[in-house]
Amino acid sequence: MSDQSDGGRPLATRFLTYYALGYLVLIGLMGLFVDRAMRRALADEMEQRLEATARLASDNLPAEGSDLQAWATWVFQSTGLRITLIETGGVVLADSHSDPAVMESHATRPEVLEALQGETGVSRRVSVSTGFEQIYLALPPEEGVITRVSQPTRTVEAELGEVRISVLVVAALVGLLGMAVVAFLARRLAGPIEELTNQSVMAAGGSPEVSPRRSSVRELDQLGLAISDLARDLSRRLAESEEASETLEVVLGALPQGTILVDRDDQVIYANPSAYGLLGAVPDQLQGLSPFQFQGAVRGARETREPIVRVVDHGNPLRRLRAVATPFSEDERVLLVVVDITERERVDAIRRDFVANASHELKTPVSTIIASAEALQIAIGRGDSSMESFARQIEDSARQLDRMVGDLLDLSRLERENPEMARVRLDQVINDEVQRIAQVVADKRISVDVDAPPLTVAANHRDLATAVRNLLENAARYTDEAGRITVTARAGDGEAVLTVEDTGEGIPSRDLDRVFERFYRVDSARARATGGTGLGLAIVKHVAESHGGSVAVESELGVGSRFTVRLPLADSGEGSSPS
Numbered sequence: 001m002s003d004q005s006d007g008g009r010p011l012a013t014r015f016l017t018y019y020a021l022g023y024l025v026l027i028g029l030m031g032l033f034v035d036r037a038m039r040r041a042l043a044d045e046m047e048q049r050l051e052a053t054a055r056l057a058s059d060n061l062p063a064e065g066s067d068l069q070a071w072a073t074w075v076f077q078s079t080g081l082r083i084t085l086i087e088t089g090g091v092v093l094a095d096s097h098s099d100p101a102v103m104e105s106h107a108t109r110p111e112v113l114e115a116l117q118g119e120t121g122v123s124r125r126v127s128v129s130t131g132f133e134q135i136y137l138a139l140p141p142e143e144g145v146i147t148r149v150s151q152p153t154r155t156v157e158a159e160l161g162e163v164r165i166s167v168l169v170v171a172a173l174v175g176l177l178g179m180a181v182v183a184f185l186a187r188r189l190a191g192p193i194e195e196l197t198n199q200s201v202m203a204a205g206g207s208p209e210v211s212p213r214r215s216s217v218r219e220l221d222q223l224g225l226a227i228s229d230l231a232r233d234l235s236r237r238l239a240e241s242e243e244a245s246e247t248l249e250v251v252l253g254a255l256p257q258g259t260i261l262v263d264r265d266d267q268v269i270y271a272n273p274s275a276y277g278l279l280g281a282v283p284d285q286l287q288g289l290s291p292f293q294f295q296g297a298v299r300g301a302r303e304t305r306e307p308i309v310r311v312v313d314h315g316n317p318l319r320r321l322r323a324v325a326t327p328f329s330e331d332e333r334v335l336l337v338v339v340d341i342t343e344r345e346r347v348d349a350i351r352r353d354f355v356a357n358a359s360h361e362l363k364t365p366v367s368t369i370i371a372s373a374e375a376l377q378i379a380i381g382r383g384d385s386s387m388e389s390f391a392r393q394i395e396d397s398a399r400q401l402d403r404m405v406g407d408l409l410d411l412s413r414l415e416r417e418n419p420e421m422a423r424v425r426l427d428q429v430i431n432d433e434v435q436r437i438a439q440v441v442a443d444k445r446i447s448v449d450v451d452a453p454p455l456t457v458a459a460n461h462r463d464l465a466t467a468v469r470n471l472l473e474n475a476a477r478y479t480d481e482a483g484r485i486t487v488t489a490r491a492g493d494g495e496a497v498l499t500v501e502d503t504g505e506g507i508p509s510r511d512l513d514r515v516f517e518r519f520y521r522v523d524s525a526r527a528r529a530t531g532g533t534g535l536g537l538a539i540v541k542h543v544a545e546s547h548g549g550s551v552a553v554e555s556e557l558g559v560g561s562r563f564t565v566r567l568p569l570a571d572s573g574e575g576s577s578p579s
């Protein structure tokens with residue numbers, strides 16, 4: 001039983017109290033009514049008896065000259081009623097209880113006055129002679145004599161008293177019997193009700209198997225069935241809502257966005273793991289939330305009933321966080337969703353820079369082509385010998401443009417596609433690409449040493465070839481005449497290690513970190529003059545990373561550079577591919 005029920009009285013006590021109160025009121029009212037009715041009935045009966053006795057006495061008055069007083073005494077002894085004979089003038093002739101000689105005139109007695117009117121006079125009052133309340137009845141005069149009989153009213157009271165006692169005894173017995181019946185019924189009801197209460201408590205606790213025992217009371221049985229249905233329904237709903245809340249928990253837990261729910265009292269009622277990850281800590285109260293700008297967003301959304309967006313730099317290392325505070329339509333709760341847009345903004349910036357750089361890079365050869373073409377036209381007009389040189393400039397710029405467009409296409413293809421992996425012989429790729437630069441290195445009298453035993457890597461053949469080609473072209477481009485390029489490939493620790501080393505000009509240490517950036521060149525003019533696009537190493541890095549590997553550079557100015565690419569080895573089985 002719950003605490004709430006402790007204050008109430010048990011059913012039996014309540015039933016008995018109501019029953020007792022009701023019964024007492026009923027019996028009291030009935031008693032009053034019956035008492036009055038009985039009193040009237042007894043008084044009527046007494047009057048009738050008095051009248052009958054008076055008539056009998058009046059009809060049998062003794063002959064004139066007889067001892068009236070003795071006759072009156074005899075009547076009293078025979079009937080138990082006081083009798084008085086009165087002259088029409090009021091003089092008392094005889095009285096069974098007093099001496100007529102000492103009795104005053106009865107002419108003014110109410111019953112006598114009525115009798116003198118020719119009616120049967122009745123009066124009730126305290127007798128002067130006896131001192132008790134009496135009821136008097138006087139008959140109209142017969143031969144000048146009024147016959148009056150009387151009786152003390154206490155006779156009626158005595159009879160009434162006896163009846164009252166009997167009635168009280170019966171009422172008490174009936175009352176007790178009634179209480180016993182009520183107590184019995186209350187107990188019969190209390191048991192099943194208690195059972196139903198226990199079953200309801202079980203139902204409220206979510207138990208689906210609630211089946212109250214049948215009682216002998218139809219209404220209680222119906223209530224029991226209703227509780228069983230309710231329990232099943234409640235348990236099903238509980239299970240559904242638990243499942244829904246678990247699903248929600250899993251979904252919110254898996255979301256990369258930080259999700260925080262704030263109630264109308266600025267209490268944080270939910271925060272998913274990402275919210276902790278992004279903000280470092282989530283307090284119980286909104287006023288502790290950092291960055292504080294998000295507090296304003298929540299309050300603003302609640303006030304304006306409109307979503308509010310805030311972008312804030314926060315934390316160490318600094319992250320760029322974008323928060324949207326959305327008010328709930330039905331109450332004053334607010335949902336704050338926080339997203340880390342650092343990476344997105346960085347990528348956007350890189351993309352913007354890339355477009356700007358690419359346009360700029362493309363414009364240079366295009367401008368040269370236009371200028372050279374104009375100069376060529378003039379030279380042709382003049383029949384100038386510089387025609388050949390302008391034509392060569394146009395060709396060089398067009399080739400530069402071609403290389404640039406080629407590299408850009410390579411880069412965009414690499415970014416767009418997920419490379420299809422296969423087992424690729426790295427040593428063969430190296431040898432093929434070395435063959436491609438054979439002419440260039442031969443022209444510069446650069447020797448190329450290849451040390452690559454058979455080695456199979458998990459790679460996309462085309463991408464790997466592009467990367468190796470770019471490294472070899474760079475080595476050839478930035479190595480002076482009679483230099484040397486050494487290419488090695490080794491297997492070790494689950495990966496293939498490819499190195500391309502040259503005895504070229506080397507890279508200043510401050511530029512080492514940046515040479516893999518798009519369009520970054522140590523010496524732009526020289527790079528361009530030698531046919532560089534500034535995209536070669538960016539392509540190499542992209543290929544290495546998209547294959548699950550890496551690229552690094554070591555270099556010493558004036559001594560040479562060494563580029564090292566690490567790639568996962570192919571599994572010994574067929575069709576392996578790294579993730």
Ligand code: ADP
Pocket residue numbers: 470474475478502504505506507515516519520521522523527528531532533534535536537538561
């Ligand atoms: P580019 O097409 O201009 O060579 P890359 O992205 O391939 O562009 O290289 C970026 C820059 O790195 C080059 O401009 C050059 O300055 C430097 N670099 C690349 N490879 C070498 C190398 N083997 N020796 C010296 N410098 C190099």
